[in-house]
Amino acid sequence: MSLLEIRNLDAFYGDFQALFGFDFDLEEHETVAAIGANGAGKTTLLRAITGMVAATSEVLSYRGESIQSREAADIVALGVAMVPEGRRLFPSLSVEENLVIGGYSGRPGRWSLERVYELFPALRNRRSVPGTALSGGEQQMTAIGRALMSNPDLILFDELSLGLAPVVVKEIYEVLPVIKAEGTAMVVVEQDINRALEVADRVYCLQEGRLALTGAPGDLTRDRISAAYFGT
Amino acid sequence: MIEWVNSIVQGVLTGGLYALFAAGLAIIFGVMRLVNIAHGDLIVLAAFVAMVTIETTGVDPFVSMVAVLPFMFFFGYVLQRGILNYTLGDDLLPPLLVTFGISIVIQNLLLEIFSADSQRLKAGPIEVSSVELVEGIELGTLPLIVFVIAVALIFALQIGFSRTRLGRAFRATSDDPSTARLMGINQKHIFGLAMAVSLVLVAIAGIFIGIRTNFDPALGPTRLLFAFEAVIIGGLGSMWGTLAGGVILGVAQNIGAKIDPGWQFLAGHIAFLVILVLRPNGLFPRTRDD
Amino acid sequence: MTSRVVHSTRASRIGMSVAAVLILVLLTVPWWGDRATMRLLVEIFYILALAQLWNLLAGYGGLVSVGQQAFIGLGGYLLFILVIFLDIGTIWTVPMAGILGAVISLPIAFIVFRLRGHYFAIGTWVVAEVFLLGFAQVKALGGGSGMSLPIAAIKSIAASRADRDATIYWLALALAVAVIAGIYLLLRSRYGLALTAIRDSEEASRSLGVDNFRAKLMVFILAAFGTSAIGALIYITKIRITPSAAFDINWTVTIIFIVVIGGIGSIEGPIVGTLIFFLLREPLAPYGTWYLILLGVTAVAVMLKAPKGLWGLFSERFDIALFPVQRRLLLGTDDKPG
Numbered sequence: 122m123s124l125l126e127i128r129n130l131d132a133f134y135g136d137f138q139a140l141f142g143f144d145f146d147l148e149e150h151e152t153v154a155a156i157g158a159n160g161a162g163k164t165t166l167l168r169a170i171t172g173m174v175a176a177t178s179e180v181l182s183y184r185g186e187s188i189q190s191r192e193a194a195d196i197v198a199l200g201v202a203m204v205p206e207g208r209r210l211f212p213s214l215s216v217e218e219n220l221v222i223g224g225y226s227g228r229p230g231r232w233s234l235e236r237v238y239e240l241f242p243a244l245r246n247r248r249s250v251p252g253t254a255l256s257g258g259e260q261q262m263t264a265i266g267r268a269l270m271s272n273p274d275l276i277l278f279d280e281l282s283l284g285l286a287p288v289v290v291k292e293i294y295e296v297l298p299v300i301k302a303e304g305t306a307m308v309v310v311e312q313d314i315n316r317a318l319e320v321a322d323r324v325y326c327l328q329e330g331r332l333a334l335t336g337a338p339g340d341l342t343r344d345r346i347s348a349a350y351f352g353t
Numbered sequence: 354m355i356e357w358v359n360s361i362v363q364g365v366l367t368g369g370l371y372a373l374f375a376a377g378l379a380i381i382f383g384v385m386r387l388v389n390i391a392h393g394d395l396i397v398l399a400a401f402v403a404m405v406t407i408e409t410t411g412v413d414p415f416v417s418m419v420a421v422l423p424f425m426f427f428f429g430y431v432l433q434r435g436i437l438n439y440t441l442g443d444d445l446l447p448p449l450l451v452t453f454g455i456s457i458v459i460q461n462l463l464l465e466i467f468s469a470d471s472q473r474l475k476a477g478p479i480e481v482s483s484v485e486l487v488e489g490i491e492l493g494t495l496p497l498i499v500f501v502i503a504v505a506l507i508f509a510l511q512i513g514f515s516r517t518r519l520g521r522a523f524r525a526t527s528d529d530p531s532t533a534r535l536m537g538i539n540q541k542h543i544f545g546l547a548m549a550v551s552l553v554l555v556a557i558a559g560i561f562i563g564i565r566t567n568f569d570p571a572l573g574p575t576r577l578l579f580a581f582e583a584v585i586i587g588g589l590g591s592m593w594g595t596l597a598g599g600v601i602l603g604v605a606q607n608i609g610a611k612i613d614p615g616w617q618f619l620a621g622h623i624a625f626l627v628i629l630v631l632r633p634n635g636l637f638p639r640t641r642d643d
Numbered sequence: 644m645t646s647r648v649v650h651s652t653r654a655s656r657i658g659m660s661v662a663a664v665l666i667l668v669l670l671t672v673p674w675w676g677d678r679a680t681m682r683l684l685v686e687i688f689y690i691l692a693l694a695q696l697w698n699l700l701a702g703y704g705g706l707v708s709v710g711q712q713a714f715i716g717l718g719g720y721l722l723f724i725l726v727i728f729l730d731i732g733t734i735w736t737v738p739m740a741g742i743l744g745a746v747i748s749l750p751i752a753f754i755v756f757r758l759r760g761h762y763f764a765i766g767t768w769v770v771a772e773v774f775l776l777g778f779a780q781v782k783a784l785g786g787g788s789g790m791s792l793p794i795a796a797i798k799s800i801a802a803s804r805a806d807r808d809a810t811i812y813w814l815a816l817a818l819a820v821a822v823i824a825g826i827y828l829l830l831r832s833r834y835g836l837a838l839t840a841i842r843d844s845e846e847a848s849r850s851l852g853v854d855n856f857r858a859k860l861m862v863f864i865l866a867a868f869g870t871s872a873i874g875a876l877i878y879i880t881k882i883r884i885t886p887s888a889a890f891d892i893n894w895t896v897t898i899i900f901i902v903v904i905g906g907i908g909s910i911e912g913p914i915v916g917t918l919i920f921f922l923l924r925e926p927l928a929p930y931g932t933w934y935l936i937l938l939g940v941t942a943v944a945v946m947l948k949a950p951k952g953l954w955g956l957f958s959e960r961f962d963i964a965l966f967p968v969q970r971r972l973l974l975g976t977d978d979k980p981g
């Protein structure tokens with residue numbers, strides 16, 4: 122049984138349709154990249170998985186259990202965590218409180234404050250400042266740590282590298298193997314195609330709300346990817 | 354001179370009560386951006402619930418809290434989840450108009466059941482006892498107790514907000530409701546709990562009104578205005594701001610009453626409007642922008 | 644799509660014709676109607692006009708005021724001040740109260756516009772309380788116990804009682820028609836689109852280049868103008884004024900219930916709401932309190948289940964608009980509803 126199975130997903134913002142008949146699969150422990158131009162529907166896909174956007178589908182199941190019309194909070198409790206676009210730390214919470222609230226649903230597992238600080242030592246000294254007082258890279262680390270605190274089996278990363286300096290991006294991407302080694306499945310949404318291809322077992326390329334191309338990075342040529350990315 | 358000092362001291366004591374009214378309003382505004390127009394009527398409702406409890410069981414008003422507080426907690430949770438959650442969204446009209454309708458319904462139901470007569474919760478000899486601070490300044494024991502409890506409650510709320518799991522969930526939801534849901538926070542439940550906590554404060558405030566002064570079904574709207582004014586004067590930075598707002602309002606009213614009894618409430622409203630013009634974000638605003 | 648436009652235009656043309664005939668018939672009432680009917684109609688006219696003005700404020704301007712009684716009472720007191728202290732002809736006080744009310748609304752706007760959204764609502768209420776408590780302090784106006792119009796001022800309207808009743812009746816009818824026509828024309832003008840855009844989304848309208856502040860201020864002043872003028876008219880019919888009655892929140896309660904139940908954000912809604920209010924009030928008057936409770940429960944239910952009110956239900960079902968003005972822009976929302 123796959124971890125996540127999506128068949129024929131349509132997603133809507135009011136009258137506007139952002140995804141059209143989308144199919145998506147994810148196996149346990151697998152890392153999948155979702156790439157596509159701005160506005161292609163990548164964020165919407167992640168929102169549909171976490172129940173944050175109005176969506177209909179034939180199948181939307183997590184470990185065989187339908188999550189079609191479940192509350193976001195319930196889906197998170199099943200072991201899905203999101204690192205949202207733009208980090209979205211809580212400004213009135215300190216860094217440590219931001220991490221702690223990641224574990225709100227109380228799912229047991231291997232992650233703890235201590236282990237998050239081991240993974241991101243820079244955060245330890247900054248634990249009591251407001252989340253918004255951090256640099257962009259530290260904010261991204263906090264957002265990742267916050268997601269880990271829920272002990273997820275699946276993490277959805279939205280635009281990890283957006284707005285960060287290349288050295289910081291490198292540092293952030295270095296923790297993905299550590300998370301993967303815990304057996305956590307990942308969906309990595311990226312505009313930086315090379316980064317995405319490096320970490321992914323498989324790639325989904327979205328174009329204007331539809332699936333344009335999918336396959337293993339090794340099987341796809343650059344030309345096919347850029348054709349799918351930009352549309353030809 | 355000492356009479357003026359006395360007015361101010363009495364105003365401070367009244368202000369503690371106003372801060373209690375305001376704290377409940379501030380919590381739900383903070384957590385879900387809802388201004389509950391029925392807030393004042395819920396205070397009066399709580400006073401009547403206490404009155405019935407006292408009449409049927411013969412307990413002291415303070416003891417009646419054992420029943421009234423859980424009742425109002427439950428009432429708040431059900432009100433939020435049963436009705437108010439369905440009004441929340443981008444549009445400001447539904448929550449305003451629905452709480453406005455609820456306000457009128459509560460007022461008139463109370464009027465129908467209990468008549469327009471003034472009521473009072475009898476607390477026994479403590480009502481008339483007082484302590485003399487210095488010559489010319491006498492503090493009623495009851496107002497003093499009410500003030501101390503109000504300050505203690507505000508202190509407890511502040512701690513609760515900053516230190517507990519529920520407090521964090523309140524703050525996170527207030528900051529960014531959709532990201533809070535991604536943390537596994539059930540928004541509808543959190544809103545229900547916020548209203549429940551608000552109505553516990555309302556219940557305490559209602560019982561205190563009942564033992565400090567008279568109350569009747571028509572009292573709600575003015576209490577709503579006092580609560581609202583205290584919240585705005587204090588700014589939305591912290592519960593301490595709300596306490597300060599209540600105290601400033603209480604002092605302004607007492608000074609007004611000292612000048613002319615007809616000026617009591619007028620002076621409070623004018624103080625509020627002046628502060629609104631001079632400091633639109635209140636005296637202790639939130640430091641960050643939102 | 645085309646047929647739809649034609650359809651509503653025809654409905655609106657029929658609506659206009661019916662309205663014109665109705666106005667003509669209403670104009671003749673003083674010649675055949677009895678005194679009680681005329682009094683009831685006068686009340687219906689001014690409540691309808693007040694409801695339309697509140698709908699303009701809240702339904703189009705997004706300014707949910709619960710303090711419009713400030714202007715009703717102000718208009719009433721201006722009547723007494725102008726008549727007694729400045730010797731102005733009684734009827735003339737109506738437009739003058741409107742103008743003065745509009746002028747006084749400026750400093751009020753300066754204060755309450757500092758409060759946004761929900762807070763604005765309660766801020767306007769505080770202002771109304773200040774008026775209530777303030778006028779109660781003015782000894783020259785009778786303080787808390789108020790005052791009555793001098794006989795001479797009443798007589799100055801017209802010599803005979805029948806003529807007075809007719810004059811007041813026509814004045815009330817003219818005010819109601821003028822308010823509805825004025826709002827209709829305003830909403831059909833380019834300001835109308837600006838207002839609708841603001842009501843639907845402050846942010847979106849700003850990005851469309853709409854000056855929110857100016858548009859809202861204009862609506863606030865216009866509503867103050869109309870409401871104050873109607874306030875003067877109301878107290879010409881009532882003859883006696885007291886602060887607690889003139890600045891009673893129940894004015895606004897009634898208006899809000901009428902608009903919400905009839906349908907907020909349309910011109911037809913307040914008309915429907917006013918008719919329902921008066922139709923139900925006559926038989927239910929003996930139950931006093933219960934009538935208010937019933938209205939409150941109905942308003943809450945309407946807001947939850949049919950936020951566009953009874954007229955909204957009806958016009959959606961049959962796709963009819965008698966007073967077509969630009970409709971709401973629908974924008975996507977961030978989250979799933981609920």
Ligand SMILES: Nc1ncnc2c1ncn2[C@@H]1O[C@H](COP(=O)(O)OP(=O)(O)O)[C@@H](O)[C@H]1O
Binds near residue numbers: 166
């Ligand atoms: N809150 C929203 N309301 C309306 N439309 C939206 C909203 N969010 C995204 N969209 C639209 O949905 C489409 C997909 O957006 P998104 O999923 O954010 O794209 P991506 O993440 O790939 O850049 C875009 O056309 C975007 O304009």
Ligand SMILES: [Mg+2]
Binds near residue numbers: 160164206279280
């Ligand atoms: Mg995106």
